[in-house]
Amino acid sequence: MRRPDARPLYVQVEAILNDRIVSGSWKSGQAIPAEPELAAELGVSAGTLRRALARLEQRHLIERRQGRGTYVAQQTSQQALGQFFRVRNLAGRPVDPETVITAVTTSPASEEEARRLRLAPGEEVHRIDRSRVFEGEPRIAERISLPAAFFPNLTLPLAPKQLGTEIYVHYRNAHGIIVVQAEENLSATAATEADAAILGCPVGTPLLLIERVTFDAAGRPVELRVSRLDTRAHRYAVEIA
Amino acid sequence: MRRPDARPLYVQVEAILNDRIVSGSWKSGQAIPAEPELAAELGVSAGTLRRALARLEQRHLIERRQGRGTYVAQQTSQQALGQFFRVRNLAGRPVDPETVITAVTTSPASEEEARRLRLAPGEEVHRIDRSRVFEGEPRIAERISLPAAFFPNLTLPLAPKQLGTEIYVHYRNAHGIIVVQAEENLSATAATEADAAILGCPVGTPLLLIERVTFDAAGRPVELRVSRLDTRAHRYAVEIA
Numbered sequence: 001m002r003r004p005d006a007r008p009l010y011v012q013v014e015a016i017l018n019d020r021i022v023s024g025s026w027k028s029g030q031a032i033p034a035e036p037e038l039a040a041e042l043g044v045s046a047g048t049l050r051r052a053l054a055r056l057e058q059r060h061l062i063e064r065r066q067g068r069g070t071y072v073a074q075q076t077s078q079q080a081l082g083q084f085f086r087v088r089n090l091a092g093r094p095v096d097p098e099t100v101i102t103a104v105t106t107s108p109a110s111e112e113e114a115r116r117l118r119l120a121p122g123e124e125v126h127r128i129d130r131s132r133v134f135e136g137e138p139r140i141a142e143r144i145s146l147p148a149a150f151f152p153n154l155t156l157p158l159a160p161k162q163l164g165t166e167i168y169v170h171y172r173n174a175h176g177i178i179v180v181q182a183e184e185n186l187s188a189t190a191a192t193e194a195d196a197a198i199l200g201c202p203v204g205t206p207l208l209l210i211e212r213v214t215f216d217a218a219g220r221p222v223e224l225r226v227s228r229l230d231t232r233a234h235r236y237a238v239e240i241a
Numbered sequence: 242m243r244r245p246d247a248r249p250l251y252v253q254v255e256a257i258l259n260d261r262i263v264s265g266s267w268k269s270g271q272a273i274p275a276e277p278e279l280a281a282e283l284g285v286s287a288g289t290l291r292r293a294l295a296r297l298e299q300r301h302l303i304e305r306r307q308g309r310g311t312y313v314a315q316q317t318s319q320q321a322l323g324q325f326f327r328v329r330n331l332a333g334r335p336v337d338p339e340t341v342i343t344a345v346t347t348s349p350a351s352e353e354e355a356r357r358l359r360l361a362p363g364e365e366v367h368r369i370d371r372s373r374v375f376e377g378e379p380r381i382a383e384r385i386s387l388p389a390a391f392f393p394n395l396t397l398p399l400a401p402k403q404l405g406t407e408i409y410v411h412y413r414n415a416h417g418i419i420v421v422q423a424e425e426n427l428s429a430t431a432a433t434e435a436d437a438a439i440l441g442c443p444v445g446t447p448l449l450l451i452e453r454v455t456f457d458a459a460g461r462p463v464e465l466r467v468s469r470l471d472t473r474a475h476r477y478a479v480e481i482a
Binding site: 058059083084086088092180181182183184185186187188189190204206207208209211229231234235236237238239240241 | 299325327431445448470477480482
């Protein structure tokens, strides 16, 4: 016999609805059932359901549209950028990056990749090397590492602008991976020769090093991303409240 | 005749209660009146009051204590550090900084200070130069600029460890300034000779440059802080959700 679930009821309801979204049983962009109907189906009060929905909304998995109901959130490029891309120009305005993918390879995870992505020794990762261009110049050199088991048959175009959407939208649409959260560690580093070639800066230029681990809606680490940002004309913005 | 206030009622209630905290009419650590009493006094529904209280709680101005009621938040050093200090060691653990103040001066604001702090030309700022020591080494060199008009008679001890609390607690207790929010812009820079002398690193070492503007509970910019973090053994942590 299973032990009764000790979590608060609204957390259990959140998990059930989360599963429906992750599994694709509720599809991106679809309206979810009306609250009274859903509460009755799940056998919970309106208040419990509303608390669970509020948490899903906070996690950007559903969205309420004024007077029109509640929908499974569509992860658009704009939404992904707004949530995850913190780069601003010196006037404080968001920038609109283009992406140039230069290499996609697959091989066993390094020690660092395995640790960050919680992989067993020998498990494979895909590595995507790319640069991001905004306001006319390449400003970020980055490598994305993905557990190959979560991204079977990964295919990405190797030419500029052919991936017309943010890569998190691609994860969702092509691989069913819904990114909801990330942890970043920031530090400063000196541009290597490789950085200098990509970013057009002198070797040794101080760069902002951003090490990101991204988690999907099931709480699994699904991406390690190491970005090197040229901050001569840009900043990484943080709001603390 | 004043025009009716167009803001939602709960926002107006939030502003009224915010004023009571900022003005000191409700003091730090004091229990606030029970919800039914407060709702009756303000002439609003329990739901509206609760929504206003939830916003004040989110802003760390009040805190609910399980089964004991709601209190005006006391800004402790631990709370201030937890909210505003993002430095972690390489194991991902928070560090416990000591502060060494090396100079406190007062003079007219620079152009940058005036712009960031919204001061008129010629207005004075206090400048606090200090370093922060953790895990045995000075790791941050920073300058804090404060509008002198908000901080009359600023006196700070010029010796290590004599300011036993975080400076935001000092702002509140000695100057009635309640810090609730900050915007930070991060970039990378090379250590100058002055940085190298403070941080014990070679000139040219890449440092994480953190430019912070801090806002008080009334929404005014009350602090400009420029910090230079040695990231050889530490990181600046960001959570994105």
